[in-house]
Amino acid sequence: MPPSRDQSTHDEVTTAFRVYLQAMLDGDTDALDDLLADGCALTHVTGYVQPKDEWLSQMRAGQFLYHRIEERHVTVEVEGPK
Template sequence: MAQTQHRTGIHPRLLEEEHDFKTVKLAQTVNDTSEHIGGPTTMTVAQEQQAKTEVLESHQALFRAMVEGRTDVLDDLLEDRFTLTHITGYVQPRDEWLAEIRSAKFRYHEIDEKNVSVELAGSTAVLISRAVFTVTIGGSRGTWSLQSTLQYRRTKGHWTVDWYRARFD
């Protein structure tokens, strides 16, 4: 029963699929903190930990889908208004980013996550991840240490990404 509750914040499609865990190395734990975005919430400690676990699971599914080039899964994990702010400062709309992944103009080979933390404010969460990304962009392959900040929103029982900002770490 606890396992079912543990996975309620993940989109059902993700629960039915198998993933290649060799391509994505994910941080195993969420840094625990007593601070909350926007002040205190009315969640119990157990509810807060459950929500953080669900956000982390959604984040892991996001990184797996990026490496696997699964735009169908990314489509389910991203809000319609989603934007990705690249290390260059370019703010890329959702559909444009997904099209570049589909066409292999933007290909994630590996994401080696070193650290992740989650802060909650009701149905919103901010996740900060430090990871090493190996990516091919427009035919050029490179590896970068990045800090990613993502805002997640719980809608229709699932945690989805509002926006994603990457910068050099």
Template sequence: MSAEQFYHAMNHAMLQADTAAIARMTTADFTLTHITGYRQSRAEWLQQIENGQMRYFNMAEESVQANVKGDTARVIGRSRTAAHIWGAQGTWPLQLDYQLVRENGQWKARQAVATTY
């Protein structure tokens, strides 16, 4: 899978609430920084997806850019994201900025930072 394909696959996993796939696509030390600035561990994020505190309904992808350098990559994707996050439901212009590393031939996210655009 290419770095750009990673973005599409992660969105699909989020929409399906497929925490097993998300776990496979992230490193053990993965963190997600939300648009609020809150930095969340992989374990906490996956738990909140599983218990319904975070539900993703639709991600209308608008753009994705990848910059690959050897076994690292930066992928920036933009989508109109409909979700229910910590009690708030809405559709946000969400940009996800992923820092990827290649482990055993597979791209994995080490960090993601969410902002609006």
């Protein structure tokens, strides 16, 4: 039996999230640029809301280096018509 729409969507979102995390670890700013919408912003643990372009620029300059990312729990909620 094929997976349900909700399960397929969950799997697609989870896979995309893991690709995003790997791109962060790899410092692959081109992949991150493609994965993230142009108007998105990231909120740091300090509360600073940083535009995507600024974040990617700082990554390219070596100001953000990710050495390890630990995925603890991912929750995906599927909304909308079935």
